[in-house]
Amino acid sequence: MPILNKDMTLCISLSARPSNNGTRFHNHLYGQLGLNWIYKAFAPTNLEQAIAGVRGLGIRGCAVSMPFKEDVMALVDEMDDSATAIESVNTIVNTDGHLKAYNTDYTAIEQLLASNAVPTDWSVLVQGAGGMAKATVAALRDAGFTDVTVIARNEATGPALAGQYGFAWRPELDAGSADLIINVTPLGMAGGPDADALAFPATAIDAARMVFDVVALPAETPLIKAARAAGKPVITGAEVATIQALEQFVLYTGTRPTAEQVRAAEDFMRAQ
Numbered sequence: 001m002p003i004l005n006k007d008m009t010l011c012i013s014l015s016a017r018p019s020n021n022g023t024r025f026h027n028h029l030y031g032q033l034g035l036n037w038i039y040k041a042f043a044p045t046n047l048e049q050a051i052a053g054v055r056g057l058g059i060r061g062c063a064v065s066m067p068f069k070e071d072v073m074a075l076v077d078e079m080d081d082s083a084t085a086i087e088s089v090n091t092i093v094n095t096d097g098h099l100k101a102y103n104t105d106y107t108a109i110e111q112l113l114a115s116n117a118v119p120t121d122w123s124v125l126v127q128g129a130g131g132m133a134k135a136t137v138a139a140l141r142d143a144g145f146t147d148v149t150v151i152a153r154n155e156a157t158g159p160a161l162a163g164q165y166g167f168a169w170r171p172e173l174d175a176g177s178a179d180l181i182i183n184v185t186p187l188g189m190a191g192g193p194d195a196d197a198l199a200f201p202a203t204a205i206d207a208a209r210m211v212f213d214v215v216a217l218p219a220e221t222p223l224i225k226a227a228r229a230a231g232k233p234v235i236t237g238a239e240v241a242t243i244q245a246l247e248q249f250v251l252y253t254g255t256r257p258t259a260e261q262v263r264a265a266e267d268f269m270r271a272q
Helices: 021-033 047-056 071-075 105-115 131-143 157-164 202-207 222-229 237-253 259-270
Strands: 009-014 037-042 061-064 091-095 098-102 124-127 148-151 168-170 180-183 210-213
Touching (some): 009 021, 021 237, 021 259, 047 098, 061 237, 091 237, 105 131, 105 237, 131 157, 148 157, 157 168
Parallel strands (some): 009 037, 124 148
């Protein structure tokens, strides 16, 4: 990484509980490609002021994570179709003060369902109803899944999300399970109050054919550890984080790294 200087291009991330994943991934790629750029993570106390800073300071790119993915929509100038379709933002690109919002979470979920050859006739349980859940449910619908149930306690957002995509909703998991179970809540996230929580009970894990946790930190969440112990194939949040971060990198820089460069950045990110 070059020494800090006045000509550096800055990109940032905004999250209630920021990690070093994006910071290490992006900065490693900047170094590999010889770019005079730097990436820094922030935990804003005022979202409106943070976005005003992105605009006013000429910050090129801004990743947006929980819980800001929906609230930030009112603060940008333009919504790309990827964000408009699911009413959720995880990426902002600043071009001369014009802020355009995107969603690369959808792309990551879509690619992982395809690369893992998840059968579209499987039943699916999605636990969560926030911005990342919207990306997940939309990707499932667009991939051709039809037997999907959204599990969310919120009796406003849960039914609304399920109904938007023609799926079912339940407020509680109860004793249910499915072929594919997906956690899209902060349960199991490092640094949070539920860091040790298991997002699905052992009975649901045992009955599932595959387990998917979008939580990226830690890479081995309690749910992923339990699924591996039960002999289930898994899709991890770390995989989601790599793909969505790569697509953000391309949007910010206009450069797509090689597969080898991405693997090196991913290895560096996970070695922390």
